[in-house]
Amino acid sequence: xxxxxxxxxxxxxxxxxxxxxCAASGRPLSTYNKVGWFRQAPGKEREFVAAISWSGSSxxxxxxxxxxxxxxxxxxxxxxxxQMNTLTLEDxxxxxxxxxxxxxxxxxxxxxEYWGQGIQVTVSS
Numbered sequence: 001x002x003x004x005x006x007x008x009x010x011x012x013x014x015x016x017x018x019x020x021x022c023a024a025s026g027r028p029l030s031t032y033n034k035v036g037w038f039r040q041a042p043g044k045e046r047e048f049v050a051a052i053s054w055s056g057s058s059x060x061x062x063x064x065x066x067x068x069x070x071x072x073x074x075x076x077x078x079x080x081x082x083q084m085n086t087l088t089l090e091d092x093x094x095x096x097x098x099x100x101x102x103x104x105x106x107x108x109x110x111x112x113e114y115w116g117q118g119i120q121v122t123v124s125s
Contacts (some may be wrong), residue, residue, distance in 0.1 A: 009119035022097030033103035039093035048107035
């Protein structure tokens with residue numbers, strides 16, 4: 001079983017950037033055909049942000065982050081990244097990394113079996 005640990009969160013001003021990292025341990029990240037990022041703001045449901053296939057050749061994004069966020073993975077380092085640019089107040093949330101062995105593209109949290117603990121991202125005005 002894989003353990004996922006997020007890092008890189010924090011407080012940033014609107015318009016700024018952050019890069020989140022999701023480090024895997026226990027099993028190689030390459031075991032998991034898709035790795036995704038989700039987020040959950042207070043009082044809201046967990047929502048899909050971005051995901052990437054095993055090879056990195058396929059990525060998919062929520063409309064709200066297209067053009068601003070970029071997901072990438074480095075299987076040799078067992079790490080997936082989420083580069084977040086032009087952040088807005090609406091991006092404030094706890095961000096979660098999730099992985100699954102299925103190769104089926106999905107934006108649904110229930111289609112990801114393994115989850116990290118989450119990391120806070122706060123965008124201030």
